[in-house]
Amino acid sequence: MNIVIKSLLLLLAVAAGSGLTWGLLEYGPFRHQHEIHLTAPTGETHAEDTEAAHTEGHAEAIKLTDEQLVANGLRIETAALGNFASGLSLPGQLVLNTDREARVLSPITGMVRSAPIQIGAQIKAGTVLAVIESPQLSDVAARYLAAKERQVMAQSSFAREESLWQKKISAEQDYLAARRELNDARIETQSALQSLLALGMSEHDAKALKPGGRLASYALRAPISGTVLSKDLTLGEAVTSDKPLFRLADLSTLWIDLAVPVTDLPKIRAGQTVVVTDKAGMSSQGRVIFVQPELDEASRSGSVRVQIDNSQGLWRSGQFVQAQIQTGAVSQTLSVPLSAIQMLENQPTIFVADKDGLEPRTVVLGRRSGDRQGVISGLKVGERYASGNVFVLKADLKKGEAEHED
Numbered sequence: 315m316n317i318v319i320k321s322l323l324l325l326l327a328v329a330a331g332s333g334l335t336w337g338l339l340e341y342g343p344f345r346h347q348h349e350i351h352l353t354a355p356t357g358e359t360h361a362e363d364t365e366a367a368h369t370e371g372h373a374e375a376i377k378l379t380d381e382q383l384v385a386n387g388l389r390i391e392t393a394a395l396g397n398f399a400s401g402l403s404l405p406g407q408l409v410l411n412t413d414r415e416a417r418v419l420s421p422i423t424g425m426v427r428s429a430p431i432q433i434g435a436q437i438k439a440g441t442v443l444a445v446i447e448s449p450q451l452s453d454v455a456a457r458y459l460a461a462k463e464r465q466v467m468a469q470s471s472f473a474r475e476e477s478l479w480q481k482k483i484s485a486e487q488d489y490l491a492a493r494r495e496l497n498d499a500r501i502e503t504q505s506a507l508q509s510l511l512a513l514g515m516s517e518h519d520a521k522a523l524k525p526g527g528r529l530a531s532y533a534l535r536a537p538i539s540g541t542v543l544s545k546d547l548t549l550g551e552a553v554t555s556d557k558p559l560f561r562l563a564d565l566s567t568l569w570i571d572l573a574v575p576v577t578d579l580p581k582i583r584a585g586q587t588v589v590v591t592d593k594a595g596m597s598s599q600g601r602v603i604f605v606q607p608e609l610d611e612a613s614r615s616g617s618v619r620v621q622i623d624n625s626q627g628l629w630r631s632g633q634f635v636q637a638q639i640q641t642g643a644v645s646q647t648l649s650v651p652l653s654a655i656q657m658l659e660n661q662p663t664i665f666v667a668d669k670d671g672l673e674p675r676t677v678v679l680g681r682r683s684g685d686r687q688g689v690i691s692g693l694k695v696g697e698r699y700a701s702g703n704v705f706v707l708k709a710d711l712k713k714g715e716a717e718h719e720d
Contacts, residue, residue, distance in 0.1 A: 375671035376707060387703035390667055391654070393693050398649050400642030400681045401589075402578050406570040408633045411621070414564035416537050420553045421514035424448030424532065429549065431560075435542045440516075443560050444534045444547060451513055452530035455523055458506035461499065463525075468492070468499035540564035568629055570600070570620040570637055576609065579616040581641040588620045589638040591685050595653075598622050598629065602639065638683060648693065649686040654701035655679070656708045664689075665707050667698040672707060 383390065429444040431437065475492035478484030510520040519533060544561040547553060570590065574582060584602050591597040600622035609616055620637055622629065655677075656663050662679050665672040677692030693699065700707060 375668075375673045376665075376710060377671035383700075386706050388700050388707075389702045390698050391650075391701050393648060393650065393689075393695055393697045393699060395646045395648055395695060396686075397644050398647035398681070398686070398688055399640045399644045399683050401638045401640045401683050402574070402581065403636060403638050403682055404572045404574065406572045406590075406620070406635055406637050408568045408570055408622075408629055408631050408635060410563050410565075410631050411567045411569050414538060414540065414567065416540075416562045417558045418443060418534065418537065418560040418562065419555060419558050420444075420446055420532075420534055421512070421555055422446065422448040422451050422532055423554050424451065424530075424552070426547050426549055426551045426553060427531070429545070429547055431542055431545070433542050433545050437536050437539065437542060437562070439536055439539045441536045442533045443536055443542075446532045446534060446553060447530045448532055449530060451510075451515070451532050454506065454509045454513060455520075455530075458503070458510055458520065459523055459525055461503040461506045465496070465499035465503045468496040472496040534559070536560075536562060538562055538564060563631075565627065565631070566623070566625045567621055568624050568631060569603075570622070570635065572618045572620060572637055572639075573610070573613060574616045574618050576614065576616060578641075579605070582616075582618055582639060587640045588622075589640070589683075589685075590620070590622055590635050591638070592633060592635050595685070596628065597685060598624075600637075640683070642681075647680070647688050648695060649680075649683070649688045650693070650699065651701045652682075652685050652687055654699055654704060655687060656704050658708060658711075663708075664693055665700040665704055666693065667700065672700050674707075674711060 378386075378388070424446040425448075427445045427447050431441065431443050437443075472492040472495070475484055475489045479486055479489035507517070507520055511517060513532070514534070515532060516535065540562045541564075542560060543563055545559070546557070547559045553559060570588075582602060582605055584605060586602045588600040588602060589597060590600055600620045602618055603621045604619040606617035606619075618639075620639075650664065654664055656665075656674075658674055658676075661676045663674045664677050666675045675692055678690040680688030680690045682688065
């Protein structure tokens, strides 16, 4: 009996001394290479096994599946040499091309009878923006029509007198009087026409005027092709010649006025290529069209104007952008997108992909060109790295460090 009891006690002691130790595996978008150590069922722990486990573990590596990469907006790219030019990066704001902007006023005082054009409309030069009725216009138009009628009569009288004078039937004095009257009629007609043009009426509309027509109706036309940016009139409103009624702009090109430090001004000249990007990553190419010869009195900086193509209508006036002016020659350089770089412990860092996952690696950066940054050291041609939303990798790395501290 004592032997049986002793055997049972021995078995219970062995069972109590053996067991499993489990590490917790975090589930989520990322999985760190935290140690997961499984002890032997015998309860024996060997120092060499523990050391090997620590050697094989990579506390900073982050493993992601292909699905997790896509879900978190990450891409794996391969480091390679490419054309790279040094440049000057400056913040700026898109503005209208004032050479292609127009503020439309009514040159006459009158009442708005129609205004069919709406804000945002794309129009051609000469499009009727509004129709205004004006007594002032009516008087000038009537004078013009009367002058035209007198000119027709004078022309007929002159032709008759010229024919009679050539046939020696009429006296030369009558011929000269008819010619003088025709010249006076022509001058009067031209003067009345100029008065109509001064009121803003086109020559085509003026010459289309007819007796009995609506002489007081004035067609306010677009001086340029473009987009209607604003409209400030209503039907029946009385307008004057000092109130802007429409604002038009040709948005096919836009400008960026950049403030350039004095030390960098010698590097810039008209015609240089400029790469323009916004916060969303959209980019376009432009060129320097003007370098202001005078410095700004307040900031003591130079002003440089850049023009970009906007024929697709993707850019907006007032939009903040980053302009990269190419100032150096193109060379073959190892570079990465700006979206691949994060600051860890105040050091530029790239997450490099290897067999253990994505590991942060400190790099030394070179020149920047557009949306790419040159890399002097820390990354080699052919190595693979993460780009895109790499800030989520930084956040997860910080989370993993906090868990180790706990």
